[in-house]
Amino acid sequence: MAFLPIFLSCLLLSILSITNLSLISSMVAWLHIQKTQVKSYAIDWPNGPFHLEALPEHLWLDQGHTSNGVAGYGFFLGLVGLYVAWRQRKRQGRGASKTLLALVVLLSLAVVFTIAALAFVFTVAHDTKGQTIQSAIAKPGVKYPTHKWTPVTWYKAVLKLPLADDSVRSNIKSHVTNIEAWEYMLIPIFLTDLLALGIAVMAMMKQRKGQPSEISTEK
Helix, strand or coil, rough: CHHHHHHHHHHHHHHHHHHHHHHHHHHHHHHHHHHHHHHHEEEEEEEEEEEEEEECCCEEHHHHHHHHHHHHHHHHHHHCCCHHHHHHHCCCCCCCCCHHHHHHHHHHHHHHHHHHHHHHHHHHHHHHCCCCCCCCCCCCCCCCHHHHHCHHHHHHHHHHHCCCCCCHHHHHHHHHHCCCCCCCCHHHHHHHHHHHHHHHHHHHHHHHCCCCCECCCCC
């Protein structure tokens, strides 16, 4: 019976995707707070106290937008999958379903979209890894001008500095963990895309085997 496997895999896809949307939204809200309210961090450098701007001049956010698109697509695709699964409950012996075929196409696109996002996110992370903030370059009241940064690489570099306030350090650590979480959440989303696609393809092949030359006109 196609109903239960499709239903469960698409339900899992929606759950993972909405979780990732929440993590990404949390990052966006936190970055906005750093920009508009916190504005700078007090640093106890050996040559004297210094206030570092909370965000650098070149902050790369495209990977966040891409991941947000993957999560949004996955969430709504999961809902579509739940509907398609519900339609499969009483289709035994009635030929291939057009709605199931549509789900296979949409899941195929999801696999391609997600693997492209994974490649992009981790390539950007690799390209910006290990960068540091230099006291000779940083200037008060001016966004740090050197390098391109992702939120993770920037705030990991900030954590290497002698921050004056331990509560600020703790807050940054917590949000760096959250940001890394949504990046790595792309992996289970991708695997769930593959799982749901495999289940949908097998269900469609089983339906076609019963009526190989006919696609049911019922949606």
